[in-house]
Amino acid sequence: MPVVDFDPELAALRPLGGFFVLRTLPHPAGADPSRPPRAAGAGPWRLPVLADGYGAGTPDPRRDPLALRVATVAGRLRTAEPRVAASLAHQGLAARLWSAALGCAVLYGRVPDLDPRLLRWDARATAPDDLWLIGPRPLPGDAATLAATVLHGHLEPLAATLRARYGVAAGLLWGNAGSALAATARELGRWARAHGRTDVAARARALTGELFAHPLLETTGSRTGTAFRRRSCCLYYRVPGGGVCGDCCFTRPPRSSPDGTSG
Structure with missing residues (x-):
């Protein structure tokens, strides 16, 4: 896989669409990245880092x-069920993380x-979630690094937090992760075909596999080509006016109140 140096703004991601865009914040080399530079001012530097939200403590929207x-x-979805909102917030963040990471892997090789x-x-x-990366610092563009960066670096602690705080089922959360990855891969494939980038399509397909x-x-759903059918439900059908998603394990909204996982 060819490797291209990161440009400071990760501009190659922009044509892929909003879920792929990752805005960046330059930081002096050797400085503590958790602390804004003296001349940073406010703006995105005032925002908390994702690490501030990972942990099983009592959630406080004012600080977390x-x-x-x-x-x-x-x-925004007018749901009174925190578990439903937690699942859908998780789905959106998972999609953003997969999109930025996999998009960079196939376009930059890093x-x-x-x-x-x-x-x-x-x-x-x-939506999509507004993320700002301090850096960026390049890592290898292989599947092992993607797994370490997204699965272990984010989705594991995120799932543990949502299970502890909101009682969201583990199978549902990993189903969200699989669904978000499959959707990311489909979008990359669409873009690659539209722009004659068979190399991008091939890399996306190989890394996703x-x-x-x-x-x-591996147990989150079944794949046929780029199609994905998950073995769980994200609970969107419980939102007022919602229904089942295209990759849901249900073909119609269930009458009962399942935990989001299928038999």
Whole structure:
């Protein structure tokens, strides 16, 4: 896979669409990335980092970006069920993380370091989630690095937090992760075909296949080409006016109140 140096603004991601765009914040080499530079001012530097939201403590939307995001999603979707809002907030963030990481892997041949302490998050923003990366620092663009960066670096602590705080089922959360990865791969494939980039399509397909072989993702659903049918439900049908998604395990909204996982 050819390797291209990161440009400071990761501009190659922009043509892929809003879910792929990852805005950046330059930081002096050798400085503590968790602290804004003296001349940074406010703006995105005022935002909390994703790491501030990972943890099983009592959520406080005033100080915790994850709790704020769940509350924001609940308000916008008019749902009184925190578990539903937590699932849908998780789905959106998973999609953003996969899109930025996989998009960089196929276009640059590298993955940016997405350490939760390096990603500032505007949890009040509309979808897609507004993320700002301090850096970027390049890492290898292989599936093992993608798994370490997204699955282990974010989705594992995020899932543990949402299970502890909101009682969201583990199978549902990993189903969200698989669904978000499959959607990311489909969008990359669409873009690649439209622009004659068979190399991008091939890399996206190969990396996605390796990722779905990971123990955390291999049982999340069934894949046929780029199509994906998950074995769980994100609970969107419980939102006022909602329904089942195209990759849902249900063909119609269930009458009962399942935990989001299928038999």
